[in-house]
Amino acid sequence: MTRFDARRPLACAAFAAALVFGAASAGAQDGALAGRVDRLERDLQLLQRQAYQSTQSGGGGDLTAEGAASLYSKVSQIEEQMRDLTGQIEQLNYKIEQTQQRLDRMQADVDFRFQSLEKGGAGAATGAAEGAPAAQQPPANPVSGSTVGILGQTRSAGAPPVAAPAENAAEAYRDAFNLLKKADYPAAETAFKSFLQTYGNTEYAGNAQYWLGETYYVRGQFDQAAVAFADGYKKYRKGPKAPDSLLKLGFSMRKLNQTDKACVALEQFLKEFGGAPKVQIDLANKARTEMKCR
Structure with missing residues (x-):
């Protein structure tokens, strides 16, 4: 006759409590991140209004085109932070969902065991055997397990490990961007x-190239900024930061007193990225007016 271990329900209860606490903690983090996103949205709206007002003031405005571009750079940083926070919220929501699934599986396993005991105890051993896979099933997103599996197949199948580099790239990009936010x-x-x-071939590369240029631009190293922005435009022309790179290339050239090249860059920006945000179009036009471009 199978002997019932009274400690198992207690252990299950303790583990379930830990899962519930983890889910509650993740939920609290979710709320905190959502609050940060709301604050960033308010900051973003304020900066966008300031940028719009500066571009509407014409040549006699309080801000030069470069000053407005600096304001736009701050807007871009806030947008980047919002995307990062949104990604973190999505990850937390996923963790909460996975925790709930694990709790549901555990509850079903415990219910099955107690039902077996109530029927006479003879089914306890069978219940344990049948319920074990569900209780021991790993989370739905086993990162380390997936990585091991991919690496194990690499030699025979010839498929490179894709997931781990992508995750590492996101983490490395976030670390670099955090340094930028800290000035x-x-x-x-x-x-x-x-x-x-x-990670020059990942989806983050174009953005990283643009922000590299910004690290030079804000320090007044306009020659290096021009090179970085030019690379960002040429190498990642189809990327989301290509318009920003070309625009800041024009401003960098202006800072270097290379007016002709600045005018060419800004003209190219207006031709190629006519559908860019209005604030960028206005900045380019304002700069061309100030430089008296043909």
Whole structure:
């Protein structure tokens, strides 16, 4: 006759409590992140209004085109932070969902065991055997397990491990961008350079190249900024930061007193990216007016 271990329900209860606490904690983090997104949205709206007002003021406005571009750069940083926070919220929601699924499986397993005991105890052993896979089933997103499986197949199937590099790229990009947010521009420069050397073929590369240029631009290193922005435009022309890179290339050239090249860059921006946000179009037109471009 199968002996019932009274400690098992207690252990299950303790584990379930830990899962519930983890889900509650994740939910609290979710709420906190949502609050941060709301605050960033308010900041973004304020900056966008300031940028719009500056572009509507014409040549006699309080801000030069470069000053307005700096304001737009701040807007871009806030948008980047919002995307990052939104991604974190999605990850937390996924974790909460997975935790709930694990709780449901555990509850079903415990119910099955108690039903077996109530029927006479003879089915307890069978219940344990049948219920074990559900109780021991790993989470639906086993990162380490998936990575091991892919690496194990690499030699025979010839498929490179895709998931781990993508995750590493996202983490490395986030680390570099956090340095930029802290205004630690030398460290951010180093981090973005390292990122581009390692993850230059990932979806984050175009953005990283643009922000590398910004680390130079904000420090007045306009020659290096021009090179970085030119690379961002040429190498990642189809990327989301290509318009920004070309626009800032024009401003960098203007800072270097290379007015002709600045005018050419801004004219190319207007021709190629006519559908860019209005604030960018207005900035380019304002700069061309100030430089008296033909």
